[in-house]
Amino acid sequence: MQKQQEQEQKRSSSVFNKLLWIVVGVLAAYNIKLYIDHSPSAHYEIIGNEIRMYNDGQYLKDSQLSSLSKVLSKNLQTTKLNAQLSINHITDFRDFFNSLEKLQNLNELSLSLGNNPIINEQAQANALSQALSRLTKLNTLSLGLESIFNYENRETIIKGLSKISGLNTLRVSLINCDLSGNGLKSLYALTELQNLKSLDLLLVGSKLKEEEMKHLQTILHKLPKLTKLNLNLYANKIQIDGAITLSGGLFQQRQLKEFGIELYFNNITTNGTESLMGVVGSMENLISLNLGLEFNYINNEGGILVGKALSQLKNLKDLSVNAATKNFGWDGYEAIVSSIEKLPPLENLELIIGVNKCGLPGAELLKQTLFKHDKLKSLKINFLENYIGDAGATFIAEGIQYQKNLQKLSVNMNFNSLSDRGALELARAVKNAKSPKIVDLRVSQNQITDKGIKDIFSLLEQALPKVDLMEVELLNTALTNATRDDIELKYKEIQKLQIRLNTIPPSHWE
Template identity: 85%
Template sequence: MPQQENQQQKGSSSTFNKILWIIVGVLVAYNIKLYLNRSSSVHFEINGNEITMQNDALYLKDSDLQTLSKKLSENPQTTKLNAQLSINQFSSFRDFFASLEKLNNLNELQLSLGNNPLVNEQDQAKSLSQALSKLTKLHTLSLGLDSIFNNESREIILKGLSKISGLTQLRVSLINSDLSGDGLKSLYPLIELRNLKSLELLLVGSKLKEEEMKHLQTILHKLPKLNKLNINLYANKIQIDGAITLSGGLFQQKQLKEFGIDLYFNNITANGTESLMGVVGSMENLTSLNLGLEFNYITNEGGIQVGNALNKLKNLKDLSVNAATKNFGWDGYEAIVSAIEKLPPLNNLELIIGINKCGSPGAELLKKALFKHDRLKSLKINFLENYIGDAGATFIAEGIQYQKNLQQLSVNMNFNSLSDRGALELARAVKNAKSPKVVDLRVSQNQITDKGIKDIFVLLEQALPKIDQLEVELLNTALTNATRDDIELKYGKIDKLQIRLNTIPPSNWE
């Protein structure tokens, strides 16, 4: 009996061991799978001498960054690198920077590092500065430093960057970086780039006020004469005095051929607009202009100043004007659109001038401008909340159909008191337009019925063969659930057609 019990115990032990090994094997396999799946989230593509790393917002860790660093080390011949590494969990880029500095043949670099929880920030700034200073063949650089590095560390990085003597194109993004007080002094090393021809500064939400504009003025004064300049000051508070100070710096860059300024929500008012437009009007060489003046309380007087500046620009080919603001009036609107009509023929036009209640007469004025600029390649119209009605929609539709070379069309007529008739005229314009390849049509928040929406899609369906991509937005109309379901069933699986539909209770239209 004891011998039999021992044999049973051995058998049980053997069975237990087998089960244990099976469990261990399953766990090992599972962990390997987890590791492989995690590793597969690191994205990179190598095409000849170009490397692309699209790893924004994947919440990767330092161990994942080692894989990307290794790829740089294995490809020292690389001439173009696009490394998007922002919004992750990287605490240290040192190994990556060490690999980066060995790319002696690098000509173009896009490097985005923002929104990572860095440790030993200043040491890492020194590593990046050293890496940049050794990229002697670099001529194009886009550097994203959003929400990381303090002023001292940022200055260290830009000092290294300033040693790249052949750099001609530079983009620096400092979104949500605190540049208040003397923060903009950290950008002073940029003035050492004597061969720079193109500069883009993204200073969005950087706590800039009137006083800080003195530093930006100094930088603009001391930079070499640029061909292209874009400054994005979205969501700061520079106000009137800041706009005047900024204009003083821009006066030293009157030779510009391409200029963009975004001052959304900076409260520069008509006085600040007058100063800014006085400088813009003196930029006689401009071929491209992007004015972002939305919600700055520029009033009619500011609109007239914009029109006066446009009247002086005889070489423009590309124009974007954003003057949407609730206290805008007819005189300002008329000044801008009439000035556009008088410009030499444009290639590209974007007009964002909503929330002005310009009505049907405003749409008719735009139609005349579109008849003058009848060879546009790109046309973007945002007339949000202008209450142009069906008559106004017809005017704009006529202007669209008059275009001969249109490749891209974007029309936003949300909140414009349209019924079926006006919406159908816009859809018919899309159908009859000569050659648009990309179309974005928005007619939300208008009282368009089931029948009207069905007829709209019949017209758009006829336009689909010539269009590569069509987006249609019909939100908060008088659409019923049944018709919405029919449309989504019929058109929802067409790859190049993107539809945004919803329904609201009929009482909303009573």
């Protein structure tokens, strides 16, 4: 009897398989695709009174968002919400906003909605504006509206959040939003936030030119006295007149303790730099400064102006200077680095000053600066394409090893005419550095041989026990396939060591 049942099951299975193949064949014949639903679920976690939703880029749809809305409705005691919902397939957030406004105990909110194909923009803007205005206990808000909402709807949302009287920390991201013409006027309501102390505006690729800076100047004039301001104007075209107008607005915020400005590729030139640095140099209370002036054609004269401004800031603890530019020479470089050397000891230093061909003298000057600032907690050096050679790498390695409290180290020496000797000196500096927990070492596009690379990893291996994460980049060197394979095999199981290697034909170095 049992044998008969087993035979029957085999026949049934065989029939089923045949039918399945027939269906597949028909679908193929008519070019019909069989879709299996692998749609992502809406992930979240609740830790005490905090809810975290990290679903950006997961291609969530409205149905998944509905489940997240229910999570909010069931946790009305929430005081902190981090909802990253950008880059999905969500068309309608209104139910989510309705649930959001019920979180009457919310103190901190990070809400990112950008790059979604939303519909009924006006209705959704009204719903978000209403939700924000009712979060009366909110003191910290980060709002991401990248590539969504037009001028009128953006203005509606900003008016809603401007009613949160206790708001003191605000971050608004409008990346790739068209703010040309009167677009920045949609932000005027921010000036009603009389308790605001910290403002971060991300206006990347927002089609801003010199005329639009008049609106930003007005906003800066009417804002309350801030302690922290960050303006990211990356990839706009404000040019000289825009920089001058912007400087007029910043003049009203000279009391700042923390200031950051990113002006990558805005073509402000030396004249715009003069105006901007005149204001920065007068910010006597600054303890943190981030200057992003990369590829603005500031020339040597602009570099000298940056150095002059830095020399006046006697309270700085954290400094980041990005002055990488192809038409920037020794005089500008020397002015910036020499002024840093003369500052009171810094805690954190980031110097991005590549593509300046400062050579060996530039490396030696940086060494002297690092000797002066020997108690750094974080150090980032980007010397891309400065042609410092092995001797220059040795100077910088000596400066690194002189640090006493270093916790984070990042060194980019790509395109610097290094051989094995220079790269080994940098690796030895990492090994001998006292206490870095995070290390990022890049020595790509240099003529480093198989033996050199093996010796580099031998040194770095000795540093591994004391670090939490080490990233090493050795691309386009003289490495052979065999050595590359040996290294990847040897270190592939070490989770905290992340390696980027490749090989190129030997003729590349001939």
